[in-house]
Amino acid sequence: xxxxxxxxxxxxxxxxxxxxxxxxxxxxxxxxxxxxxxxxxxxxxxxxxxxxxxxxxxxxxxxxxxxxxxxxxxxxxxxxxxxxxxxxxxxxxxxxxxxxxxxxxxxxxxxxxxxxxxxxxxxxxxxxxxxxxxxxxxxxx
Numbered sequence: 001x002x003x004x005x006x007x008x009x010x011x012x013x014x015x016x017x018x019x020x021x022x023x024x025x026x027x028x029x030x031x032x033x034x035x036x037x038x039x040x041x042x043x044x045x046x047x048x049x050x051x052x053x054x055x056x057x058x059x060x061x062x063x064x065x066x067x068x069x070x071x072x073x074x075x076x077x078x079x080x081x082x083x084x085x086x087x088x089x090x091x092x093x094x095x096x097x098x099x100x101x102x103x104x105x106x107x108x109x110x111x112x113x114x115x116x117x118x119x120x121x122x123x124x125x126x127x128x129x130x131x132x133x134x135x136x137x138x139x140x141x
Contacts, residue, residue, distance in 0.1 A: 002030040005113075005137040007042055012134075016127040031113065031137050036060050038106060038113055040137060046071055057135065059106050059115050078117050080104055088123075097123045099131075113137040 007029035013021045029042035038059040045052050053070030064078040073089040078101040088095040102118040115135040120128045 002032050004140050005029050005031045005040070006140055007031075007040060008134075008136045010134045012132045013121075014130045016129070028140070029137065033113075038115070038137075040135070044070075059104075059113075059135070061104060061106050064104055064115070064117055078104060078119055095123055097121055111139045 005028070006026065008024065008026045010022065010024045015021075025044060027042050027044060029040050032039045032041075038057075040057045040059070042055050043052055044055065049071065051071035053068050053072050055066065055068045058065045062079070066074070066076045066078075068074050071091060074086060076086050076099065077084045078099060080101050080103060083098055083100045085096070085098050088097055098121070100120045102120065104115070104117050106113070106115045108114075113136070117131075117133045117135075119131050119133075121131050122128050
């Protein structure tokens with residue numbers, strides 16, 4: 001059974017020169033869980049264009065997939081100690097990228113879900129970027 005939650009996704013990227021870029025998205029989402037899997041479905045609206053991107057995260061200790069459809073589209077899969085190829089689709093064209101997942105941690109803390117994915121990303125042969133995505137889902141009160 002789906003539960004409505006407040007979702008916060010924070011992404012941090014550290015470039016080869018040590019520069020850091022942090023982004024954060026917070027929105028209402030639907031959360032389902034069963035047998036060690038946590039599925040979060042949500043929509044994001046671009047504040048400038050109004051374009052909507054539909055997203056689904058499927059998290060577990062052994063893997064994570066993130067599917068996005070809309071203004072930005074991609075299917076990313078994260079499996080610890082494995083390299084994965086994917087394509088990031090934007091209004092300006094396709095960007096091939098490769099990820100290498102270092103670690104996935106998923107924990108329930110009371111009614112809250114916390115997850116963290118650490119990975120290295122390489123866009124079109126550029127220098128690797130170290131990334132961390134933190135996911136927090138809390139029931140709406």
